[in-house]
Amino acid sequence: MDNFIAARSQMALSLGFHIIFSCIGMVMPFFMAVSHFYWLRTNEVVYKNLTKAWSKGVAIFFATGAVSGTVLSFELGLLWPEFMKHAGPIFGMPFSLEGTAFFIEAIALGFFLYGWDRFNPWFHWFTGVVVGVSGLLSGILVVAANxxxxxxxxxxxxxxxxxxxxPIKAMFNDAWFSQALHMCIAAFVATGFAVAGVHAVMILKGKNVYFHTKAFKIAALFATVAAVLQPLSGDVSAKDVAQRQPAKLAAMESHFYTEKSASLVIGGIPDLKNKEVNYAVKIPGMLSFLAHGDFTTEVKGLDQIPEDEQPPVAITHFAFQIMVALGMIMLSIAVLYFIALWKKKDWLTSRWLLKLFAMATPMGFLAVEAGWTVTEVGRQPWIINGIMKTADAVTPMPGIQYSFYLYTAVYVSLAILVVFMLYRQIKMVDKLYDI
Structure with a gap:
C-alpha cells in the first residue's frame, strides 16, 4: 500500500467512524429535549426516566465523537499538509466557529447531566436544547467546510x-446550503430510525413495554418526518451537483455519453470497457428533469470529462444507488407509519410495523456512509474541485500505511467499547425503569 492510498484509506476510515457519532450528537439531544418537555408538562415519571436514559447515551456518543473529531483535525495537517497550507487560511473560519459551538455544547451537556434537582426546571430543560442547537450548528459548520x-x-x-x-464568502459558498440541508435531514433520518429500531426490538421482546413505547413514538416521529423531507433535499443537492460538478453526476448515474432527454439509471452494473450499464432500469428523460427541471435538457456525460479528471465510476455509482435504495425503503416505512397514525390506529401496536422499524435500525447510517462516499469519491481526483488534485496534497512522509493500521485498530477497539457500553446502558435502563 503506497502513501497516497494509505492516506486516503485512513481519512475515509476516520470520517466514516466520526460521521456516525456526529449524526447522533446533532439529533439525540432533541429527542432528549422533547421527552424532558413532556415530563415538565405532564409530570409523568416515564418521561423523566426516558430523558435520563437518553442523556446517558448522549454522553457516551459525545465523548466518542469528541475523540474521533479531534483525531480528524490532526489528520488534516498530518496527511494533507499541502492542502492545509493553502486552504487553511481560506476556510479556517467555519472550523474555528465549529470549535466554539463544540465548547458550548460540552458546557451545556455538563450543566444538563448534573443539573437535575439543582437548576430551575425550565432552565435545566433549556440547557438540553442548547446541547442540540450547538451540536446542529457544529455539523452545519463542518459541512460548510466540505x-x-x-x-x-x-x-x-x-x-x-x-x-x-x-473567509465569509468561502464559508457561505454556493454548495453549503444544499449540502448542509441534506446532511442535517440525513442525520435526523439515521438517528431517528436507529433509536426507534432499538426501542422497537425491546417492545417486541416484551421488555419494559410502556417505557420503550413512549421512546419509540418520539424517535419514530422524528425519523418519519425527516424521511419524507429527505427526497426534497436530495433533489436540491442533485441540481446543485449537476450545475457545479457534472463529472460527479455522470459518475453517480454512470452517464457515459452527453445527451438530451437523458435517462435516469436505476440499479445496474457499469461496464467501463464498453461504457454502458448492464441490468439497469432506465427512465427516459428523468435524469434531465431531476438535474435541470426539464425533460429535454442536455446532461453532460463522462465523454466530455478528461479521463484523468473522471471520478471512480463504479464506486460512486454503487454508493449512490445504495443511498437512494435505502432512502426509498425508509420513506416507504414512513408512509406506512403516517397511515397508521391517521387511519389505521391498530397498526401502531402491530408486530409487523415494529419489525419494519427494527429492520431499518442500521439503514439510515448505511445511507449516510454511502452518501459521504458519493460526496468524497465523486469529487476525485480533486481535493479542491478544479483547483488542487488530491495526489498533490498528500504528505511526503513515509510509512503512512503503518499509521493507517494503527488507526484501524484504535477505531475497531473504540467501536467495540461503545457497543459494550450501550448494551450495558440498555440493560441498566430496563432494570431501573421497569414499569
Missing amino acids: AWMNSPAGFDYVDGKYINID
Whole structure:
C-alpha cells in the first residue's frame, strides 16, 4: 500500500467512524429535549426516566465523537499538509466557529447531566436544547467546510497563488446550503430510525413495554418526518451537483455519453470497457428533469470529462444507488407509519410495523456512509474541485500505511467499547425503569 492510498484509506476510515457519532450528537439531544418537555408538562415519571436514559447515551456518543473529531483535525495537517497550507487560511473560519459551538455544547451537556434537582426546571430543560442547537450548528459548520472543497469560493487563484481571500464568502459558498440541508435531514433520518429500531426490538421482546413505547413514538416521529423531507433535499443537492460538478453526476448515474432527454439509471452494473450499464432500469428523460427541471435538457456525460479528471465510476455509482435504495425503503416505512397514525390506529401496536422499524435500525447510517462516499469519491481526483488534485496534497512522509493500521485498530477497539457500553446502558435502563 503506497502513501497516497494509505492516506486516503485512513481519512475515509476516520470520517466514516466520526460521521456516525456526529449524526447522533446533532439529533439525540432533541429527542432528549422533547421527552424532558413532556415530563415538565405532564409530570409523568416515564418521561423523566426516558430523558435520563437518553442523556446517558448522549454522553457516551459525545465523548466518542469528541475523540474521533479531534483525531480528524490532526489528520488534516498530518496527511494533507499541502492542502492545509493553502486552504487553511481560506476556510479556517467555519472550523474555528465549529470549535466554539463544540465548547458550548460540552458546557451545556455538563450543566444538563448534573443539573437535575439543582437548576430551575425550565432552565435545566433549556440547557438540553442548547446541547442540540450547538451540536446542529457544529455539523452545519463542518459541512460548510466540505462544501467549499466541492465549490471553492472566497479567493482568486492566479499563477498558482491564492489571493484576495474572503473567509465569509468561502464559508457561505454556493454548495453549503444544499449540502448542509441534506446532511442535517440525513442525520435526523439515521438517528431517528436507529433509536426507534432499538426501542422497537425491546417492545417486541416484551421488555419494559410502556417505557420503550413512549421512546419509540418520539424517535419514530422524528425519523418519519425527516424521511419524507429527505427526497426534497436530495433533489436540491442533485441540481446543485449537476450545475457545479457534472463529472460527479455522470459518475453517480454512470452517464457515459452527453445527451438530451437523458435517462435516469436505476440499479445496474457499469461496464467501463464498453461504457454502458448492464441490468439497469432506465427512465427516459428523468435524469434531465431531476438535474435541470426539464425533460429535454442536455446532461453532460463522462465523454466530455478528461479521463484523468473522471471520478471512480463504479464506486460512486454503487454508493449512490445504495443511498437512494435505502432512502426509498425508509420513506416507504414512513408512509406506512403516517397511515397508521391517521387511519389505521391498530397498526401502531402491530408486530409487523415494529419489525419494519427494527429492520431499518442500521439503514439510515448505511445511507449516510454511502452518501459521504458519493460526496468524497465523486469529487476525485480533486481535493479542491478544479483547483488542487488530491495526489498533490498528500504528505511526503513515509510509512503512512503503518499509521493507517494503527488507526484501524484504535477505531475497531473504540467501536467495540461503545457497543459494550450501550448494551450495558440498555440493560441498566430496563432494570431501573421497569414499569
